[in-house]
Amino acid sequence: MNTGIKCFMFLCIFLCMRVCLCDDYVLDDRGGLGESFDGIGGLSGGGATSRLLVNYDEPFRSQILDYLFKPKFGASLQILKVEIGGDAQTTDGTEPSHMHYEDDENYFRGYEWWLMREAKKRNPNITLIGLPWAFPGWVGNGESWPYSFPDITASYVVSWIIGAKEYHDLDIDYVGIWNERNFDTKYIKILRNTLDKSGLERVKIIASDFLWEPITSAVIADRELSDAVDVLGVHYPGTTTTPKAFKTGKKLWSSEDYSTFNDYVGGGCWARILNQNYVNGKMTATISWNLIASYYDNLPFARDGLMTANEPWSGNYVVESPIWITAHTTQFTEPGWRYLQSVGHFTHGGSYVALTDGNGNLTIITETMTHDHSKCIRPPLPFYNVWAQNVTFNLKGSFADISELQVWYSKFDFVTNKTLLFRNLKPIKVNEGSFSIEFDVDEVYTFTTLRNGQKGSYPDPPPSASFPKNYKDNFDVLEHPHFSEAPNFADQTGVFEYFTNLTDPGPHVFTLRQVVTQRPVTWVADADQTISVIGDYKWQDLTVSCDVYMENGYNDGVFIAVRVGKGGGVVRATKGIFFWVYSYGTYKVTNDLSGTTVLAEGFSGTRANVWYTLTLTVNGTHGSAEVNGYPFWKNEALWMQENGWAAIGTSSFQPAQFDNFAIEAV
Ligand SMILES: *[C@@H]1O[C@H](CO)[C@@H](O)[C@H](O)[C@H]1NC(C)=O
Ligand SMILES: *[C@@H]1O[C@H](CO)[C@@H](O)[C@H](O)[C@H]1NC(C)=O
Ligand SMILES: *[C@@H]1O[C@H](CO)[C@@H](O)[C@H](O)[C@H]1NC(C)=O
Ligand SMILES: *[C@@H]1O[C@H](CO)[C@@H](O)[C@H](O)[C@H]1NC(C)=O
Ligand SMILES: *[C@@H]1O[C@H](CO)[C@@H](O)[C@H](O)[C@H]1NC(C)=O
Ligand SMILES: *[C@@H]1O[C@H](CO)[C@@H](O)[C@H](O)[C@H]1NC(C)=O
Numbered sequence: 001m002n003t004g005i006k007c008f009m010f011l012c013i014f015l016c017m018r019v020c021l022c023d024d025y026v027l028d029d030r031g032g033l034g035e036s037f038d039g040i041g042g043l044s045g046g047g048a049t050s051r052l053l054v055n056y057d058e059p060f061r062s063q064i065l066d067y068l069f070k071p072k073f074g075a076s077l078q079i080l081k082v083e084i085g086g087d088a089q090t091t092d093g094t095e096p097s098h099m100h101y102e103d104d105e106n107y108f109r110g111y112e113w114w115l116m117r118e119a120k121k122r123n124p125n126i127t128l129i130g131l132p133w134a135f136p137g138w139v140g141n142g143e144s145w146p147y148s149f150p151d152i153t154a155s156y157v158v159s160w161i162i163g164a165k166e167y168h169d170l171d172i173d174y175v176g177i178w179n180e181r182n183f184d185t186k187y188i189k190i191l192r193n194t195l196d197k198s199g200l201e202r203v204k205i206i207a208s209d210f211l212w213e214p215i216t217s218a219v220i221a222d223r224e225l226s227d228a229v230d231v232l233g234v235h236y237p238g239t240t241t242t243p244k245a246f247k248t249g250k251k252l253w254s255s256e257d258y259s260t261f262n263d264y265v266g267g268g269c270w271a272r273i274l275n276q277n278y279v280n281g282k283m284t285a286t287i288s289w290n291l292i293a294s295y296y297d298n299l300p301f302a303r304d305g306l307m308t309a310n311e312p313w314s315g316n317y318v319v320e321s322p323i324w325i326t327a328h329t330t331q332f333t334e335p336g337w338r339y340l341q342s343v344g345h346f347t348h349g350g351s352y353v354a355l356t357d358g359n360g361n362l363t364i365i366t367e368t369m370t371h372d373h374s375k376c377i378r379p380p381l382p383f384y385n386v387w388a389q390n391v392t393f394n395l396k397g398s399f400a401d402i403s404e405l406q407v408w409y410s411k412f413d414f415v416t417n418k419t420l421l422f423r424n425l426k427p428i429k430v431n432e433g434s435f436s437i438e439f440d441v442d443e444v445y446t447f448t449t450l451r452n453g454q455k456g457s458y459p460d461p462p463p464s465a466s467f468p469k470n471y472k473d474n475f476d477v478l479e480h481p482h483f484s485e486a487p488n489f490a491d492q493t494g495v496f497e498y499f500t501n502l503t504d505p506g507p508h509v510f511t512l513r514q515v516v517t518q519r520p521v522t523w524v525a526d527a528d529q530t531i532s533v534i535g536d537y538k539w540q541d542l543t544v545s546c547d548v549y550m551e552n553g554y555n556d557g558v559f560i561a562v563r564v565g566k567g568g569g570v571v572r573a574t575k576g577i578f579f580w581v582y583s584y585g586t587y588k589v590t591n592d593l594s595g596t597t598v599l600a601e602g603f604s605g606t607r608a609n610v611w612y613t614l615t616l617t618v619n620g621t622h623g624s625a626e627v628n629g630y631p632f633w634k635n636e637a638l639w640m641q642e643n644g645w646a647a648i649g650t651s652s653f654q655p656a657q658f659d660n661f662a663i664e665a666v
Contacts, residue, residue, distance in 0.1 A: 023347045023389070027340055027354050027364065028396035034339035035251075037355055038284045039127055040274060040330050042068065042075070042291030042306055043256060044115055045083025046133050046179055047090025047523075048490065049305065053294035054111040055312035055487040063458045064309050067319050068292065069122040073456030075306055075323045076330040079127040080119045081255070081287050082112040083179075084160050086134030087495050088520035090179075092295040092568055094491045096484060098160055100515055102138045107163035109484040109497065116170050127335065129255075129287075130160060131176035131209060137518030146521050147184040154187065154194040161195075161203060176206045176255070179523065180235060183208040185218055185225050192228035204230035209255050212237070216245045231255075239273060241281035253285040258322070259304045262293065264419050266304075267321025268412050271367040271444045274329055275351045279343050288322065296490060296645070298537035300568035312487065314465035321412075324422035324455070325444060328408060332363040332448040349386025350439065362399050363448040366391075370414070370441045392436040393447075400433045408446040408453055422455045467536040469665040475512045475658070486512050486661075492571040494530025494650065499657060508549065508611055511657040514650050524569035529593055531571060531649035533564050534663075540643045541666040545615040548581070548648075549657040553608040556583040557651030558658075560614050563644040564593075575641040579616040579625040579633075580651060583608040587632050589625055591639045595651070600633045611659070619666045 044050040053064065067074035085095030096109040107113065119126050135146045139156050146153045157175060164170040175191070177183045188207060195203050207229045208215040219226045232245055233255030241252055254277050260266040270288070277283040293305030306326060309317035333355050340354040350368030370386040395402055407425040428435050428447065437445070446453075473486055477498040484497040489512070499513035514530050542562060550556040559580040566574035572594065580588040580595070587604035591597035604627055606612055615626040618638065625633040646663055650656045 024392045024394060025342065025352065026394045026396060027342050027362070027399060029340060029356060029399070030397040031341060033356065033358075034341045034343065035278075035282060035284050037333055037335060037337045037339060038251065038253065039078030039335040040326055041079025041081055041127070041285065041287040042077055043081045043287050043289045044112060044291045045085075045090065045095055046289065047083055047095050048093025048295060049091070049290040050111055050115060050292055050294045051093055051490055052296075052310050052312050052488065053292060054114065054483055056309065056317075057312070057315060060315045060317060060461055063461070064292070064307070064317050065118050065122065066456065067307060067323055069119045069126065070456065071123050072331050072452055072454050074319065075326040077119070077123070077126065077326065078330055078335050079129065079285060079287055080116060080291070081129035081131060082116060084130045084132040084157065085110050085112065086132055086520055086523070087136045087516045088134030088522045089493055089526045089569060089571060090133035090523045091301065092299040092490075094493065094495055096495045096497065097136045098163055099156060100136055100495070101517070105159065105163070107167040111483055113164070113168050113170070114482065116164070117168055120170065125334070127173045128170060129174040129176065129206065130172050131179055131206070132157060133179040134523040135521040137520050140521035142518070144521060146178060147187045150184065150187040150190045151194075154191040157191065158194045158198055158200065161200060162198060172203055174204045174206050174231065176209045176233065178208075180210050181523070183215060185222060188228050189224055206231040206233040206253065206255055209233050209235060211235070212242045212245050216242060216248060219248050219250065220244070237277070237281055237283065239276040239280040241283065246282060251285075252281065252283045253287070254281070254283045255285070255287050256289045257286050258288040259301060262303050262305055262308060262320040262322055264321055264412050264414075264417055267325045267410075267419065267421075268369045268442060270322045271325045271328070271410075272351070272369040274325070275353050275365060275367050278339060278353050279345065279351045284339075296533070296537060296567070298567070299490070311464060313467055315462040316464040317461050321419055321421055324410060327422050327453070328410065328444050328446045329365055331453045332446055332450045346389060346391060346439075348389040356398070360398055361449045362395070362402060363446060363450065364393065366439065366445045368439045368441050368443050386441050388438070388440045390436060390438050392434055395430060395433045402430050402433070402449060404429055405435070405447040405449060406451055406453065408448070410444040411440070412442040414442060424453065424455065466538070469536075469542065469663065471535070471663045473661045474510070475661070476510045478510070489532045489534050490567065491532040492567045493527040494532070494653065496532045496648070496658070508547070508657070508659050511549070511659045512661075513655060513657045515655060517653050517655060519653055525572055527572035527593055529649055529651055530653065531564070531593060531647050533567055533645035533647045535646045537645055538643055539563070539646065541619045542646070543615060543617040543664045543666060544646045544662070545613060546648055546661045547611050547613050547659040549611050549659070550583040550608045551655045551657070553583050555652070556608060556654050556656065557581065558656045559649050559651070560616050561647040561649070562616060562618050563641045564647045565641055565644040567645075576644055576647070577616065577618055577623055577638060577641065579614060581606040581612060581614065581627060582651065587625070587627065589623070589633050591641065593649075597639065599639065600636060602632065604632060613660075617666065
């Protein structure tokens with residue numbers, strides 16, 4: 001392009017901008033409506049993303065739940081999707097299965113039941129979805145694949161749905177297949193059959209929580225499969241769908257989306273996703289991974305939740321911008337409302353959607369997000385230029401007589417990083433069915449006939465604080481009656497749960513027990529050892545002690561550790577200072593979980609079915625380790641792992657118990 005033409009083009013653009021970027025948009029229902037809206041939701045799990053939430057004291061825990069679920073208060077979520085725990089690592093930790101073993105059933109493990117009950121308490125209409133990421137080893141019959149015995153897998157999943165009703169009075173509305181892994185058409189049909197035979201015809205199936213293909217083609221090619229599947233759910237669709245998927249006539253959902261750091265950038269990405277998933281992709285539900293960032297910051301995908309609550313010890317939590325961006329839609333719609341056919345992009349960038357209850361109510365949501373799509377970490381969204389612009393909406397059909405609309409407003413300023421979130425502005429007058437508004441860039445507006453929106457608030461929570469450096473837990477279950485896991489322990493491989501041994505004469509009646517005894521059908525590369533981390537990732541110098549009890553005489557080992565540097569899907573590669581004892585009478589100090597870098601080893605005389613107190617102290621470049629107060633390893637030079645969590649664990653998938661865990665600052 002020569003300079004002359006370039007100049008001419010710039011002049012044109014410049015003139016256009018000066019004159020008026022003003023355009024008319026018609027909102028009309030006379031030609032029929034668009035798709036039915038199914039809601040906006042959050043995903044707890046995949047995995048352990050709500051782990052620390054349950055350990056908050058009241059009133060903070062209830063306040064956080066209100067910001068998420070209470071209608072017309074905060075995010076006012078319409079969907080809660082949870083992981084069906086499978087005893088394996090699923091991103092930020094493991095979640096327990098309701099059936100660790102084939103002959104085992106327990107519907108009170110973990111925190112997802114509790115979370116669903118709390119959500120329902122606040123919003124009885126909330127849609128509930130369950131999806132497995134991983135399965136206990138017996139479900140896969142020892143294979144790394146859950147479909148070899150599809151009847152077993154289906155009855156395992158359906159038992160979770162039945163248990164939800166029987167023990168918690170929770171109606172699960174949708175169930176999925178296997179998160180972001182291959183589906184098996186035979187399994188999907190058997191799952192449908194098993195649901196129907198169990199009187200659960202109303203439970204719908206989402207497939208396949210991965211990409212548009214191959215599920216779309218499979219549904220088109222197979223009538224029976226098509227009958228079994230109600231929703232095509234895809235992950236991180238980048239707001240777009242395929243014509244083929246649309247032709248199936250199935251509901252199209254973004255069943256996992258967002259996954260962006262939840263500062264102002266995250267809120268902006270979320271605003272664009274929520275509108276454009278429908279505008280570009282005709283997707284009628286969008287679910288955020290994740291619901292709430294309630295996991296240690298140094299686990300993978302820190303703060304990729306709608307808000308943050310990962311300091312139960314301080315009570316501090318942060319209501320982040322995605323909460324209020326969600327409210328722009330959720331407080332002024334309900335699942336079952338219909339999109340108007342007239343939705344789309346503004347000529348000068350940004351997008352609008354409009355929804356109606358079919359009863360004269362109208363909600364319009366607009367967004368003019370500019371920011372670089374590369375900042376929306378997942379997915380990279382299509383990039384559009386966005387300008388400030390004047391817009392006129394012309395309301396026709398059922399909406400022609402509307403005379404006033406309530407206005408809710410958010411603004412992101414990417415120069416100052418300041419945000420205005422969910423402000424209730426003066427109502428706007430509609431004259432003869434039309435109103436005009438000047439949009440700046442990076443704004444979100446809701447215009448609605450509904451008058452009962454609210455920016456809910458509570459007094460500021462306590463200030464943020466580090467994990468206490470002196471910490472003790474004797475795992476006395478009577479002090480923590482509600483959950484199966486001990487506060488603040490974040491299981492990274494294996495499952496550690498409260499155990500009561502009534503035949504123990506004391507003092508070890510109440511303990512914490514690692515219970516996974518077979519490698520699960522994993523979702524990522526779980527370690528070959530089990531491990532649960534706790535504390536402050538910045539920790540360097542401290543003493544950890546814990547009573548340990550090996551239950552098997554053969555090839556069994558347990559450890560305590562400090563400076564543990566990695567969790568999540570890479571936990572098997574973590575370094576740290578690990579102190580192990582084995583039931584065949586030896587001890588070891590290693591620099592990694594896999595046990596390959598040995599700092600010291602020798603005879604300890606330890607055996608199974610005896611309690612021992614292990615102590616590990618690390619100070620700068622030196623460490624020491626004791627069994628029952630006897631030093632096996634004394635002030636020895638360390639290899640370097642600078643900092644990390646404290647941890648407990650076992651040398652393999654074996655049951656073992658822990659008691660009187662204590663951390664002390666050096
Ligand atoms: C639940 O849905 C019904 C029917 O749409 C509605 O009338 C009611 O207000 C809803 N309740 C809540 C708490 O949102
Ligand atoms: C809008 O919704 C409200 C509250 O649900 C309802 O009372 C009213 O009849 C609806 N229709 C109009 C036109 O406002
Ligand atoms: C919008 O319209 C007003 C009034 O006509 C005008 O002053 C303003 O420059 C316009 N804004 C844009 C972005 O075109
Ligand atoms: C705004 O945030 C960006 C990215 O975090 C940062 O680079 C920039 O310095 C911030 N600007 C201000 C004024 O704080
Ligand atoms: C329970 O305590 C008894 C008595 O100390 C002991 O023999 C038994 O091994 C314990 N059971 C487990 C599973 O720890
Ligand atoms: C820790 O190390 C520092 C310096 O290396 C030393 O001064 C201090 O006494 C040590 N503390 C303990 C409790 O060993």
